[in-house]
Amino acid sequence: MRLLVTADIHIGCRPTEVPAQTAANCSPAVMLREDVVKAAVDREVDAVLLAGDVVDQQNKYFEAVGVLEQVVEKLSRENIVTFAVAGNHDHDVLSSIAANAPTGSLKVLGTGGQWESCSLSGRDGGNLKIWGWSFPGEHVEESPLESFPGGTAADDASCVIGLLHADLDGNERSYAPVQGRELADTGVPLWILGHLHKPSRRNIDHTCILYPGSPQGLDPGPGERGPHGPWLLELDDSEFSMEQLPLARIRYEEVAVVLDNVQTAEKLREEVSRTLRDRINDWKSEMPALAFVSVRLLIEGSTTLSQEEVRGVIGEISESGAMVLEGVEVFVNQLQVAAYPPIDFEALRHEQTPPSVLVNILDELEADEPFSAEVEALVTNLQSRLYSDVYQAGAFFQLPDAGSPEDLGREDVIIRLRNQARALLTALWKQRASQQEAEKKQ
Numbered sequence: 473m474r475l476l477v478t479a480d481i482h483i484g485c486r487p488t489e490v491p492a493q494t495a496a497n498c499s500p501a502v503m504l505r506e507d508v509v510k511a512a513v514d515r516e517v518d519a520v521l522l523a524g525d526v527v528d529q530q531n532k533y534f535e536a537v538g539v540l541e542q543v544v545e546k547l548s549r550e551n552i553v554t555f556a557v558a559g560n561h562d563h564d565v566l567s568s569i570a571a572n573a574p575t576g577s578l579k580v581l582g583t584g585g586q587w588e589s590c591s592l593s594g595r596d597g598g599n600l601k602i603w604g605w606s607f608p609g610e611h612v613e614e615s616p617l618e619s620f621p622g623g624t625a626a627d628d629a630s631c632v633i634g635l636l637h638a639d640l641d642g643n644e645r646s647y648a649p650v651q652g653r654e655l656a657d658t659g660v661p662l663w664i665l666g667h668l669h670k671p672s673r674r675n676i677d678h679t680c681i682l683y684p685g686s687p688q689g690l691d692p693g694p695g696e697r698g699p700h701g702p703w704l705l706e707l708d709d710s711e712f713s714m715e716q717l718p719l720a721r722i723r724y725e726e727v728a729v730v731l732d733n734v735q736t737a738e739k740l741r742e743e744v745s746r747t748l749r750d751r752i753n754d755w756k757s758e759m760p761a762l763a764f765v766s767v768r769l770l771i772e773g774s775t776t777l778s779q780e781e782v783r784g785v786i787g788e789i790s791e792s793g794a795m796v797l798e799g800v801e802v803f804v805n806q807l808q809v810a811a812y813p814p815i816d817f818e819a820l821r822h823e824q825t826p827p828s829v830l831v832n833i834l835d836e837l838e839a840d841e842p843f844s845a846e847v848e849a850l851v852t853n854l855q856s857r858l859y860s861d862v863y864q865a866g867a868f869f870q871l872p873d874a875g876s877p878e879d880l881g882r883e884d885v886i887i888r889l890r891n892q893a894r895a896l897l898t899a900l901w902k903q904r905a906s907q908q909e910a911e912k913k914q
């Protein structure tokens with residue numbers, strides 16, 4: 473028996489940090505309607521399983537209803553049934569969409585937070601039982617597994633799968649927290665989970681837990697990077713195998729360009745483009761449909777070019793619209809310049825001068841937390857300053873969801889501090905170099 477599984481499609485969302493046209497051409501709705509459906513039909517699967525957050529909370533019903541109806545109808549004409557559970561985003565819309573879809577084409581399991589099972593016979597004569605549980609509201613603080621009916625050992629189905637939207641071993645208490653141990657203790661050999669967008673799988677005893685992830689990354693965050701796409705499952709009695717079909721058209725990544733004493737803008741352009749080409753070729757071999765990459769670019773190593781000069785060169789990429797390398801469009805969604813003039817860091821660490829204070833702060837900011845009390849104070853101070861001076865500024869205070877200082881990503885605050893420390897160190901270094909130059913001439 474063959475299944476196609478995916479999760480967290482978030483119909484209604486658009487991928488961010490790509491041009492508007494790209495976002496429209498590669499929206500989750502388009503991915504589902506075209507790529508996921510095509511894969512299901514081409515691979516002749518028996519069913520498609522959706523592990524929740526199929527629809528995004530913000531734009532839910534109206535964009536989603538038409539798309540999902542089309543999709544399940546098309547699949548059902550090919551004798552493919554769609555099974556879904558609701559997640560925290562679509563707890564209130566999925567079953568009403570199912571009610572309007574052609575009879576039997578979309579089955580939402582476990583509505584109202586009540587476990588429900590369904591049987592499916594495959595083209596190969598195999599028998600599958602799917603257990604599912606849907607979010608009854610936006611927040612669920614208890615593990616849904618507390619009410620799992622169990623008794624699967626005595627089942628007559630040749631294979632049993634669990635379908636659930638949940639936060640595995642995480643610290644988000646309000647999104648159906650579950651432990652890997654609990655999943656393994658159900659005796660269900662294969663769990664398909666939704667909620668985390670990054671694909672992952674792990675085994676605990678005889679249980680396999682798969683987060684298929686979203687069919688495409690939606691923003692530059694670390695949880696959206698890497699290859700995405702639905703997964704193909706092959707079930708044969710109690711044996712199963714799985715592979716990801718990396719169909720995503722957009723890929724989000726972080727790319728570090730390490731400079732080795734680069735002195736000219738031309739050399740910098742060459743280095744950036746060479747590094748990007750290498751990476752893009754790797755990604756293309758992994759993802760045949762790759763059309764766009766949105767990268768967070770880190771410039772490291774050593775250069776005599778100033779921050780502004782480096783930013784100017786990289787700015788050419790974004791100003792020219794899209795850069796095309798190896799047939800793939802590239803967008804720089806964020807630039808971090810962590811390159812220095814050829815500074816003798818080791819010598820500076822042993823001085824008692826302003827530059828050496830900066831080097832020591834930078835050493836800490838670039839290492840793992842926890843920080844010393846001094847550096848921690850810098851971080852929290854900047855965080856609250858950004859909140860009071862920017863977030864609460866008169867011009868912005870009416871914007872919804874302004875949040876609190878804690879919502880200002882700590883990582884972002886640390887990045888800002890590092891950038892400022894580097895810029896200041898570079899300036900002090902240059903000042904010292906020109907002083908030494910002047911003294912020599914006297």
Ligand SMILES: [Mn+2]
Pocket residue numbers: 525559560561637666667668
């Ligand atoms: Mn979710």
